[in-house]
Amino acid sequence: MDVTEKIKLVKREPTEEVVTEEELLNLFNTNSQPKHYIGLEISGFMHLGSLILTGFKINDFIKAGVKCTVFLADWHTYLNNKLDGDWDKIRMVSKYYADAFKMFCPGVEIVEGSQLYESRRGYWLDLVKFSKNMSLERTMRSMTIMGRSAEKDKIDLGQLFYPPMQAVDIHTMDLDIVHAGMDQRKIHMLVREIFPKMKWKVPVAVHHHILAGLGEPEPISNSDSDFVSSKMSKSKSASGIFVHDTDEEINSKFKKAWCPEGIVDKNPVLEISKHIIFHEFDEVIVERPAKFGGNVTYTNYQDLETDFAQKKLHPSDLKATVSKYVTNIIKPIREKIVLTEELSEAIKKTT
Numbered sequence: 001m002d003v004t005e006k007i008k009l010v011k012r013e014p015t016e017e018v019v020t021e022e023e024l025l026n027l028f029n030t031n032s033q034p035k036h037y038i039g040l041e042i043s044g045f046m047h048l049g050s051l052i053l054t055g056f057k058i059n060d061f062i063k064a065g066v067k068c069t070v071f072l073a074d075w076h077t078y079l080n081n082k083l084d085g086d087w088d089k090i091r092m093v094s095k096y097y098a099d100a101f102k103m104f105c106p107g108v109e110i111v112e113g114s115q116l117y118e119s120r121r122g123y124w125l126d127l128v129k130f131s132k133n134m135s136l137e138r139t140m141r142s143m144t145i146m147g148r149s150a151e152k153d154k155i156d157l158g159q160l161f162y163p164p165m166q167a168v169d170i171h172t173m174d175l176d177i178v179h180a181g182m183d184q185r186k187i188h189m190l191v192r193e194i195f196p197k198m199k200w201k202v203p204v205a206v207h208h209h210i211l212a213g214l215g216e217p218e219p220i221s222n223s224d225s226d227f228v229s230s231k232m233s234k235s236k237s238a239s240g241i242f243v244h245d246t247d248e249e250i251n252s253k254f255k256k257a258w259c260p261e262g263i264v265d266k267n268p269v270l271e272i273s274k275h276i277i278f279h280e281f282d283e284v285i286v287e288r289p290a291k292f293g294g295n296v297t298y299t300n301y302q303d304l305e306t307d308f309a310q311k312k313l314h315p316s317d318l319k320a321t322v323s324k325y326v327t328n329i330i331k332p333i334r335e336k337i338v339l340t341e342e343l344s345e346a347i348k349k350t351t
């Protein structure tokens with residue numbers, strides 16, 4: 001595959017930014033198998049954002065010949081008080097995440113935080129060195145990468161290690177490409193600023209779109225908090241579509257979704273059409289009775305959005321269509337991911 005084709009795959013939806021494209025071009029020109037990672041805290045059930053949209057992007061990287069890793073950040077999970085900080089639960093849920101990604105992204109490598117830290121003794125020295133280059137103020141401002149804010153949350157000393165550890169993970173894995181949702185861009189920009197001073201390899205950062213939750217978006221002006229507050233998240237079960245939801249649950253969640261007639265901005269149902277459905281299907285058929293205009297076929301997202309904006313497509317028809325297509329995407333995934341009673345209970349009781 002030529003370099004232009006590889007870049008096209010990396011930049012394809014749901015990618016929102018590549019920092020920088022010039023560096024990515026240089027990387028592909030000089031390295032036939034660059035190393036990528038995306039890291040996840042392991043806590044709740046996997047959803048459309050964390051497994052499916054993220055997995056679409058990982059699969060694009062794999063197609064482009066990139067060596068992909070999903071990093072299961074077990075120590076970060078512990079630091080962030082997820083799963084009650086109970087290591088038996090963390091290990092159990094970690095296996096569930098590993099199996100889900102191995103199934104959805106064939107060829108991806110899985111690395112656990114604890115495995116990395118045990119095998120690289122130099123990690124802790126690098127963490128100390130890195131922390132000398134990171135101000136306390138900057139550390140506090142990066143708390144958004146763990147879904148917290150220094151103003152609202154009581155932060156313990158352990159949590160202050162979270163952002164510099166995430167940065168040192170990147171150096172320790174010797175990565176060329178760091179990938180995450182837009183909510184993680186702060187730490188990657190920090191890495192790009194500090195690593196050159198330490199003479200560490202500077203990775204290209206690729207950030208994908210953050211899928212919004214199904215509820216009404218929260219009115220927040222600060223763009224960084226915006227990603228965090230309205231995103232589909234494993235901590236908010238009503239606003240997310242989880243890979244284990246039944247057909248009925250998916251349908252009922254879409255029925256309740258925020259989708260005012262003619263409103264395109266921050267409309268979560270349109271977002272799912274764009275980033276999930278049109279990623280998988282070349283055409284989408286809206287089925288409706290002749291008295292409401294009859295069936296209509298869309299071969300691209302833009303036409304669907306335009307019809308919705310012009311009130312030619314009603315929210316209930318859009319919701320029913322999106323619900324049907326999402327169910328078709330989720331069904332085969334749901335069947336392949338084993339969710340034992342014990343695992344399900346462990347997750348439910350702690351999220």
Ligand SMILES: Nc1ncnc2c1ncn2[C@@H]1O[C@H](COP(=O)(O)OP(=O)(O)OP(=O)(O)O)[C@@H](O)[C@H]1O
Pocket residue numbers: 038039040041042043048049050053054147179180181182183184208209210211212231232233234235236
């Ligand atoms: N709604 C989403 N859309 C796209 N990507 C997402 C979404 N939620 C999480 N991700 C991405 O998946 C990776 C793991 O995120 P994370 O472990 O914080 O999941 P989460 O569901 O947001 O969890 P939490 O509820 O604890 O905030 C990150 O790179 C993040 O950007």
Ligand SMILES: N[C@@H](Cc1ccc(O)cc1)C(=O)O
Pocket residue numbers: 038039040041071073076145146147165166167169170184
């Ligand atoms: N901060 C990431 C998790 C993560 C942790 C460590 C990493 O090296 C990478 C990612 C999240 O909330 O999703």
